[in-house]
Amino acid sequence: VSPLSDYPSRRLAYHDGSCHRCGVTADLVRISEFGKATCRRCFPASFRARVYRCLRRYQMLQPREVVGVAVSGGKDSAALLHTLHYWQQQNRWRVQAVHVDMGSGEYSAECRQVVGELTERLGVRLVVESVAAYGVTIEPVSTFAQCSVCGAVRRALLDRAGLREGWAGIATGHTLDDRLLQMLKRLMCGRLDAPRPVLPGDAAHPRKIKPLCLIPDEASELYVQLENLPYVETLCPQFNPDSHRLKEVFQLMETLAPMSKQQVVNTLQRAMREAPPGGPDAPCPDCGHPTASGLCPLCRLQRAANPAHRAAPQRSEPPDD
Numbered sequence: 001v002s003p004l005s006d007y008p009s010r011r012l013a014y015h016d017g018s019c020h021r022c023g024v025t026a027d028l029v030r031i032s033e034f035g036k037a038t039c040r041r042c043f044p045a046s047f048r049a050r051v052y053r054c055l056r057r058y059q060m061l062q063p064r065e066v067v068g069v070a071v072s073g074g075k076d077s078a079a080l081l082h083t084l085h086y087w088q089q090q091n092r093w094r095v096q097a098v099h100v101d102m103g104s105g106e107y108s109a110e111c112r113q114v115v116g117e118l119t120e121r122l123g124v125r126l127v128v129e130s131v132a133a134y135g136v137t138i139e140p141v142s143t144f145a146q147c148s149v150c151g152a153v154r155r156a157l158l159d160r161a162g163l164r165e166g167w168a169g170i171a172t173g174h175t176l177d178d179r180l181l182q183m184l185k186r187l188m189c190g191r192l193d194a195p196r197p198v199l200p201g202d203a204a205h206p207r208k209i210k211p212l213c214l215i216p217d218e219a220s221e222l223y224v225q226l227e228n229l230p231y232v233e234t235l236c237p238q239f240n241p242d243s244h245r246l247k248e249v250f251q252l253m254e255t256l257a258p259m260s261k262q263q264v265v266n267t268l269q270r271a272m273r274e275a276p277p278g279g280p281d282a283p284c285p286d287c288g289h290p291t292a293s294g295l296c297p298l299c300r301l302q303r304a305a306n307p308a309h310r311a312a313p314q315r316s317e318p319p320d321d
């Protein structure tokens with residue numbers, strides 16, 4: 001497929017015959033979203049510079065702040081942790097890692113092991129939040145698919161870990177493709193609130209930052225390979241590939257109109273208004289943790305698993321280990 005001839009693309013610098021950093025002409029990486037060609041040796045530095053620009057542009061972290069990086073075991077969060085750790089000293093922020101163990105058999109065990117390996121190699125403190133410690137298992141609840149339940153529980157546990165640890169922010173590995181996917185899904189549901197690169201925190205939620213939001217999926221994959229970082233290559237057995245098939249459309253769009261992915265995200269970001277501030281979260285009637293959804297996702301699962309039992313959960317916080 002060749003690019004559209006009538007697309008008002010900028011000069012296609014990523015087609016240049018040499019690395020924009022060191023000038024070599026061999027082993028070039030051409031990722032159109034990066035705008036320029038880079039050799040494989042210079043690519044990791046180019047990747048980190050791009051993440052750094054994003055951190056600066058959106059003022060994601062301040063000096064002396066401690067950030068918890070949510071690591072799943074996958075490539076995006078591995079690249080994110082490695083990059084934030086790389087910039088840690090120069091910027092005087094402190095990086096820790098948090099992993100939510102979803103307790104779903106072999107897959108979760110593999111993720112936990114890989115995350116342990118990665119954090120040990122970097123010398124980064126790892127906090128593990130285990131779903132099992134709350135006495136629940138991830139099951140579909142009423143009309144919500146397992147993946148949405150999993151996502152809600154993961155977010156709830158990340159919030160709890162962040163508040164308990166006193167982190168200024170929690171960084172997640174959402175990429176440019178993830179952001180565009182989320183925007184389009186919202187538009188298709190008639191929602192006009194754009195997902196934002198930074199969600200300011202409040203008393204119940206640490207700030208959320210997405211430092212990979214200018215990074216396409218294929219770049220984080222190349223980064224972990226070139227930096228030789230451990231990551232889980234298999235997908236979660238519950239993952240429904242159909243839920244991400246719009247990414248195939250983005251890829252075609254990017255091929256036909258290079259740099260259009262970022263352009264569409266930028267334009268949508270301006271066109272979609274900011275989410276109106278919701279009211280303050282109310283305490284969950286079962287466990288007391290602030291939540292926007294009446295019952296918090298963990299207690300919702302506990303009630304679904306045991307409809308007769310509506311007493312307090314077994315533990316409001318997981319044991320220290």
Ligand SMILES: [Zn+2]
Binds near residue numbers: 019021042
């Ligand atoms: Zn180079």
Ligand SMILES: [Zn+2]
Binds near residue numbers: 284288289297300
């Ligand atoms: Zn609760």
